[in-house]
Amino acid sequence: MSSSTVITNIATLITNDPSLSGTDPLGTVRNAAVVIEGDRVVWTGGASKAPATDNRVDADGRAVIPGFVDSHSHLVFAGDRTEEFHARMSGRPYGAGGIRTTVAATRAATDAELEANLTRYLREALRQGTTTFETKSGYGLTVEDEARALRIAAAHTDEVTFLGAHVVPPELADDPAAYVALVTGEMLDACAPHARWIDVFCEKGAFDGDQARAILTAGRAKGLHPRVHANQLTYGPGVRLAVELDAASADHCTHLTDADVDALAHGDTVATLLPGAEFSTRAQWPDARRLLDAGVTVALSTDCNPGSSFTSSMPFCVALAVRDMGMTPDEALWSATAGGARALRREDVGRLAPGAYADLAVLDAPSHVHLAYRPGVPLVTEVWRRGVRVAWPKA
Ligand SMILES: [Zn+2]
Numbered sequence: 001m002s003s004s005t006v007i008t009n010i011a012t013l014i015t016n017d018p019s020l021s022g023t024d025p026l027g028t029v030r031n032a033a034v035v036i037e038g039d040r041v042v043w044t045g046g047a048s049k050a051p052a053t054d055n056r057v058d059a060d061g062r063a064v065i066p067g068f069v070d071s072h073s074h075l076v077f078a079g080d081r082t083e084e085f086h087a088r089m090s091g092r093p094y095g096a097g098g099i100r101t102t103v104a105a106t107r108a109a110t111d112a113e114l115e116a117n118l119t120r121y122l123r124e125a126l127r128q129g130t131t132t133f134e135t136k137s138g139y140g141l142t143v144e145d146e147a148r149a150l151r152i153a154a155a156h157t158d159e160v161t162f163l164g165a166h167v168v169p170p171e172l173a174d175d176p177a178a179y180v181a182l183v184t185g186e187m188l189d190a191c192a193p194h195a196r197w198i199d200v201f202c203e204k205g206a207f208d209g210d211q212a213r214a215i216l217t218a219g220r221a222k223g224l225h226p227r228v229h230a231n232q233l234t235y236g237p238g239v240r241l242a243v244e245l246d247a248a249s250a251d252h253c254t255h256l257t258d259a260d261v262d263a264l265a266h267g268d269t270v271a272t273l274l275p276g277a278e279f280s281t282r283a284q285w286p287d288a289r290r291l292l293d294a295g296v297t298v299a300l301s302t303d304c305n306p307g308s309s310f311t312s313s314m315p316f317c318v319a320l321a322v323r324d325m326g327m328t329p330d331e332a333l334w335s336a337t338a339g340g341a342r343a344l345r346r347e348d349v350g351r352l353a354p355g356a357y358a359d360l361a362v363l364d365a366p367s368h369v370h371l372a373y374r375p376g377v378p379l380v381t382e383v384w385r386r387g388v389r390v391a392w393p394k395a
Contacts, residue, residue: 002038004053010034012063012367015044016338016351026330034064036358039386044352063367065333067131067359067385068314069340069350072251072272074305075118075135076149079105081306088281099167102306106139115152121304122156125312127392129361129380132340132349134159136199138166143187150194159344161197162188162224165207165215180211184218198224202238209237216245231255232277243267249299249343254278254286264296270343272299275320276309289326299339300332319375329369358387
């Protein structure tokens with residue numbers, strides 16, 4: 001039997017287990033303890049009632065939250081788009097190719113370079129409390145380059161998404177139908193074994209509703225589950241298509257009609273909001289309040305990518321959601337943990353309850369509210385993943 005450890009003297013423990021505290025969705029416990037055995041949580045509750053364990057760790061009056069679940073990132077890439085960001089933030093026009101710039105750099109990179117880049121950003125995210133993450137292909141856009149991106153990602157996470165339908169690559173710009181045929185044919189065959197999910201950028205200038213439907217349906221026939229980049233830049237069919245196809249998540253959801261909100265409220269598709277993208281492009285914020293008031297399940301994620309949202313920080317996204325999107329600190333924390341788990345259709349992460357993975361972050365603060373109250377401050381002082389305390393260099 002594996003040894004047991006209690007983390008005790010926790011000022012505020014967020015479990016996301018409402019059975020502990022009645023109506024509070026965060027399942028908050030004051031003066032709490034968590035007991036871990038192997039890679040799982042086996043007990044949570046008041047510190048004075050904790051069962052005997054082999055080891056004891058003192059949280060010293062700090063807060064403990066479930067590890068963040070970042071359900072949307074694009075981390076298999078090479079190159080850099082500093083100049084594009086610099087120009088955008090300086091009000092200067094910038095002529096280079098956006099996503100296509102990253103595609104060119106990614107195609108030219110070796111496997112080792114892509115993997116080194118990925119692990120660098122994963123370490124960065126872990127350090128900020130992210131213990132589960134999803135990541136996508138989408139910067140290869142050839143059969144070989146998409147398949148290798150997914151192979152590399154799959155060595156680091158179970159939540160891998162085939163996004164061959166990110167944009168039409170430059171070599172097929174004049175024949176998007178041929179690219180859709182490739183994505184739904186040979187590319188899908190090569191990529192499906194390495195992925196759990198299939199995604200489409202359903203947007204003007206990328207893929208329209210009919211193309212997105214064809215791609216997601218083909219993916220589903222190969223055993224992949226859909227998720228959709230939907231309604232980011234303009235109104236469009238993405239959100240309703242996501243709900244219709246029972247996608248786990250519609251991501252962005254910045255421009256929504258009442259019919260879109262209604263569809264989300266009546267389906268099982270999570271609305272994943274990605275405020276790093278609006279922050280980094282000075283765009284209109286998604287209206288989280290409107291979604292929550294309509295009864296939609298909302299997740300928060302980073303969208304970490306080198307073009308439109310180059311942050312791996314879930315605490316930063318929580319702070320933006322509270323300050324600019326109408327979320328309460330409690331709602332934002334839930335969406336960044338349990339909400340992300342819902343967007344990945346997972347029950348074993350995003351909460352600290354018996355049976356769930358022992359994935360948690362210790363905050364140098366008495367409660368999770370400090371994530372928004374003290375924006376930009378590195379409050380995550382300790383991370384446990386799969387029951388193991390993550391070691392990082394002492395400051
Ligand atoms: Zn994205």
